[in-house]
Amino acid sequence: MVVLCLALTAGFAPLASAQEQPAFNEHAGTLPDGTAWLIRVPENWNGRLLRDLDFASNVSVASAVQRYDDLxxxxxxxxxxxxxxxxxxxxxxxxxxxxxxxxxxxxxxxxRAPDMVLQYGCSGGGLDSLASAEDYPDRIDGAAVLAAHTPVWIMSSFLDGWFAMQTLLGESYEAAGHGPASDLAIVGLPNAGAGGERSLDAIRASWMAAIETAGESPEGRARLALAFAIGQWSPWMVEGTELPDTADAGAMADMIVASALRIGGNVGGTSRLLFENAASGQQLSGNEGVDYAAFYQNAAPAMARTVEALYEQAGLDLQADIARINAAPRIAASDYARDFWAADGRTTTGDLQVPAIRIHMLGDWAIPYTLMEGYGALVQEQGTGDLYRQALVQGTGHCEFTAAESTAIVETLVERIETGAWPETSPEALNAAAEALETGSAPRFIEHGDWRVAAYNRPWVPAE
Known part of the structure; x- marks a missing residue:
């Protein structure tokens, strides 16, 4: 193996905020393709190794430091x-x-060779964890999966909600004098690698204006709620806010508007450019043949109640708006892009080979929590459910898990690997186990309750 730019250091790190950081040996370097890497081995090493896509990037990031230091x-x-x-x-x-x-x-x-290797990661690192557990199981013993995306899944879920907004908000956007509805693009976005008639900043500004305008009227608020329900997005995406009472349609509408503004700059869905660029700019998500009436029927009960209450208050015909969405011109996915994303490591199929435990925040603005529900159903279809557990966390932000939550799932995974049986993984059991760890942080595991969708709308498994 050729390793470039190898540097070795060893020593003690300075004190962290409230407790001394563990002593460790450190190695750092750069792989031949230019990817930086970092290794830390604590002096009390237990023989277990956590592989993490983002360790070298996030080891000093405030939101991750406590998780790393605790482990x-x-x-x-x-x-x-x-x-x-x-x-x-x-x-x-x-x-x-x-x-x-x-x-x-x-x-x-x-x-030396570790006694146990766990793939650990959040967001894109969560995908790497799931894909490693499915496609590269010979190198790991298990996977701890935090806020994972799956490319075609996430872009399809985002496409649905953005498509609904594009269809329903264009009229009020034009009426407010912001410009033609065609300003509201959602795919094929311009970037440094591809041209376009309008800049990405201009498209973002148009969308923010459309959302702000919608938020000013009962009709617009109802239509935003419908788009969120069809996309199976959380209405609660704003950091530092409290989860609204789902029985209070007005409070839910306020939060949906705030959440739409929170993600309004991520046109077409978080990281759409990254996913499109990966397959030479070709579109990985499409909605040809989609029945949005059926998709709405799968909405979480908390969202369906909100939509129906807001439509009644606004005096709008819900079924007529769903029919408008169904009648809108569709977007085709590229076979080239789908072939790219079908390869090992680039998607998930539910065919787990080693144990995996997955957690997701209800209020994650970057990746809808409902992707986790879809994967849970998929592993059951594949017959690998005994290798899998998942849990929902009541929190906002992306990858903002506490040390208690992170360490609890790692320790739970280790027990499954060592004993061959999962310990109890109900929210109550996970919270109790996390509190017993005394990490100095609080666990927030919850039941899905009225946030559970009838079915995730956008699972995608490549044809064999």
Whole structure:
């Protein structure tokens, strides 16, 4: 193996905010493709290694430090990467997984072979965790999955909600004098790698104006709620806010408007450019043949109640608006893009080979929590449910999990690997286990309740 720019350091880190950071040995370097890597091995190493896509990037990020320090303090070693500087134009989770395997080999060369290897990661790192557990199980013993996306799934879910907004908000956008409804683009966005008649900033500004205008009228608020319900998005996406009372349609509408403004700059869905660029700019999400009336029927009860109350208050015909969405011109997915995303490591099929535990925040603005529900159904279809557990967390933000939540699922996963049986993983049991860890942070595991969708609308498994 060739490893470039290898640097070795060892020593003690300074005090963290309230407690001393664990002592560790550190190794750092750069892989041949330019990806930086980082390894930390605590002095009390327990023989277990956590591989993490973002360890080198996030080890000093405030929202992640406590999670890392708590696991290091309990004897877990870390080996991970920084996201490649060209990732926006060359995103490939398959390559990320192969790079994680390379840094695992480096770890073995510099230290020794771990007794247990767990893939651990959030967001794109969560996808790498699931895909490793399905497609590359010979290198790991299990996967801890935090706020994972799956590319075709997430872009399809985002497409549905944005498509509904595009269809329903154009009229009020034009009436307010902002410009033609055609300003409200949602796919094929311009970026540094591709041209376009309008800049991305101009498209973002148009969308923010459309959302602000919608938020000023009962009709617009009802239609925003319908778009969120069809997309199976959480209405609660704004950090620092409280989860509204689902029985209070007005409070729910206020939160939906605030959440729409929170994501309004992420036109077409978070990281759409990254996903489109990965397959040479070709469209991975489409809605040809989709029945949005059926999709609405799958909405979480909390959202369906809100939509129906707001439509009644606004004096609008809900079924007529759904029919408008169904009648709108559709968007075709590219076979080229779908072929790209069908490869090992780039999607998930539910065919787990090693144990995996997955958690997601209800108020995640970047990745809808409902993707986790879809995966839970998929593993049951594949007959791998005994290898899988999942839990919902009552919180906002993206990857803003507490040390209590993170360490609890890692320890739960270790028990499953060592004993062959899962411990109790109900929200009550996970909260109790997390509190017993005394991490200095609080766990927030909850039941799905009225947030559970009847079925996730957008699972995608490549044809064999």
């Amino acid at each position: 290091l303090g309990r004897g877990y070693a870390f080996a991970g990467l920084a996201r490649h500087p060209l990732r926006l134009w060359q995103y490939d989770p398959q390559r990320e997984i192969l790079n994680l395997q390379a840094v695992q080999d480096i770890f073995t060369d510099l230290e």
